[in-house]
Amino acid sequence: MRAVRSKNTSPEVLVRKALHRRGLRFRLHRKDLPCTPDITLPRLKLVIFVHGCFWHQHLGCKRATVPVTNREFWQKKFRSNLARDEVARNTLEANGWHVATVWECETKSIEKIDRALDQILMKLKSSDAL
Ligand SMILES: [Zn+2]
Secondary structure, eight states: OOSSSOTTOHHHHHHHHHHHHTTOOOEEOOTTSTTOOSEEEGGGTEEEEEEOTTTTTOTTOTTOOOOSTTHHHHHHHHHHHHHHHHHHHHHHHHTTOEEEEEEGGGGSSHHHHHHHHHHHHHHHHHHHTO
8 A cells, every 4th residue: 555655746747747748768666676766768878766855855955854843753754765766876876876865856847857858868978978
């Protein structure tokens, strides 16, 4: 049962649509990879996580607030989320994957998503050129 965190959150669907428009082929929620990345682009050896700014505490983002009540609980919760993110990134990178994150706040318009994807793909190109 997953009541709270639905797999098909709308930011993720928007990113998928944007990839689709670019003709990029991807797979979803691959269970054979560490932490079941949201989106995997096998040809580019790229995984994309679509992260909620609140749950993953997007640095410098206004959505990344810590609730005033139960502060300690939330801080602990966020710390464990971030630790898990880092393990996922390290494990995937150790297996030869590029790891990128699209933040929820970057999915508020098609233009923003495209900008985020442009950045990811540009970075990918420059790292492959090394
Ligand atoms: Zn954000």
